[in-house]
Amino acid sequence: MDCVGIIGYGHMGSMLVNGFLASRVLGTDEVVVASRSQESRDACAAAWPGICIAATNGELARRCRTIIVAVRPQEMREVLREIVPVMDGDEHIVSLAAGISLQDLEGLFPGSVTRVVPTVTAAVGRGTTLVCHGRQVGMNETLRVEGLFSSIGNVVLVGEEDLPAATLLASCGPGLLAAIIEELAGATARASGLPPDRALLLATEMVAATAACLQETGEAPGDLIEQVATGGGVTEVGVQGLRERLPGVFDEVFAAMLERCDTLGK
Numbered sequence: 001m002d003c004v005g006i007i008g009y010g011h012m013g014s015m016l017v018n019g020f021l022a023s024r025v026l027g028t029d030e031v032v033v034a035s036r037s038q039e040s041r042d043a044c045a046a047a048w049p050g051i052c053i054a055a056t057n058g059e060l061a062r063r064c065r066t067i068i069v070a071v072r073p074q075e076m077r078e079v080l081r082e083i084v085p086v087m088d089g090d091e092h093i094v095s096l097a098a099g100i101s102l103q104d105l106e107g108l109f110p111g112s113v114t115r116v117v118p119t120v121t122a123a124v125g126r127g128t129t130l131v132c133h134g135r136q137v138g139m140n141e142t143l144r145v146e147g148l149f150s151s152i153g154n155v156v157l158v159g160e161e162d163l164p165a166a167t168l169l170a171s172c173g174p175g176l177l178a179a180i181i182e183e184l185a186g187a188t189a190r191a192s193g194l195p196p197d198r199a200l201l202l203a204t205e206m207v208a209a210t211a212a213c214l215q216e217t218g219e220a221p222g223d224l225i226e227q228v229a230t231g232g233g234v235t236e237v238g239v240q241g242l243r244e245r246l247p248g249v250f251d252e253v254f255a256a257m258l259e260r261c262d263t264l265g266k
């Protein structure tokens with residue numbers, strides 16, 4: 001009954017299973033997995049021999065106190081309608097579904113509910129999982145969930161009103177940054193004889209090193225810019241161009257993403 005259940009063995013569900021087990025915050029005998037397709041269930045059983053795979057979501061719900069639901073927002077209500085009738089009421093539902101509010105979740109399960117927003121970079125133990133607990137979540141449940149997600153990166157608590165914008169940065173951010181890395185590498189290859197794969201290697205390493213540098217020194221980005229962009233130099237030209245254009249581009253992109261956030265789960 002104290003097992004952690006994970007419903008949905010897709011991108012996020014499989015990453016969580018891998019992360020929790022590889023970090024040893026959970027053992028294979030403490031996890032139960034359920035997923036819609038036999039293919040996903042077989043993939044989980046092959047990756048983690050001995051892990052308990054439930055035949056149905058209901059079977060999982062009967063065996064677990066912490067139930068992480070890692071299905072798409074449009075699939076969330078169906079899963080909750082399936083499991084809530086077989087639950088005792090003292091379980092803790094942890095939802096990954098973007099756009100489904102605590103109030104909506106509590107309307108479907110009148111017990112402890114938490115929203116979490118993990119990030120794909122948790123696959124390498126980095127990045128931030130955003131956590132937003134519902135009103136009924138007790139201290140032990142709080143510690144349990146935050147302990148689990150701390151095993152795969154940072155955990156940051158946020159108020160639900162800030163969750164959409166924080167999600168764009170913490171969870172969509174790796175996708176945005178990957179797109180920027182692509183553009184940096186593309187521009188380098190177009191302006192030189194460097195093959196695109198070598199330009200991509202250089203760009204990826206440069207971004208990782210810059211982030212590590214900022215983290216380790218505690219410097220603000222502006223301090224680092226000052227060190228690189230000497231007056232009248234090459235970097236200054238580039239930084240000026242970006243500072244003129246990027247605020248408008250990012251404001252526009254964020255506004256479009258927030259608008260899409262509003263429609264998720266409806």
Ligand SMILES: NC(=O)c1ccc[n+]([C@@H]2O[C@H](COP(=O)([O-])OP(=O)(O)OC[C@H]3O[C@@H](n4cnc5c(N)ncnc54)[C@H](OP(=O)(O)O)[C@@H]3O)[C@@H](O)[C@H]2O)c1
Pocket residue numbers: 007008009010011012013034035036037038039040041057070071072073075078079096097098117118119120171
């Ligand atoms: N991807 C990200 O970076 C990210 C980041 C933060 C949060 N999220 C959130 O995480 C959730 C999952 O996203 P994802 O990218 O992992 O999606 P995904 O790869 O499509 O995985 C969803 C999984 O849910 C399973 N599923 C669907 N209906 C089900 C049902 N009725 N019962 C049991 N399993 C069911 C599917 O199972 P089968 O494969 O067996 O059909 C699928 O594997 C979403 O709500 C998303 O908003 C995603």
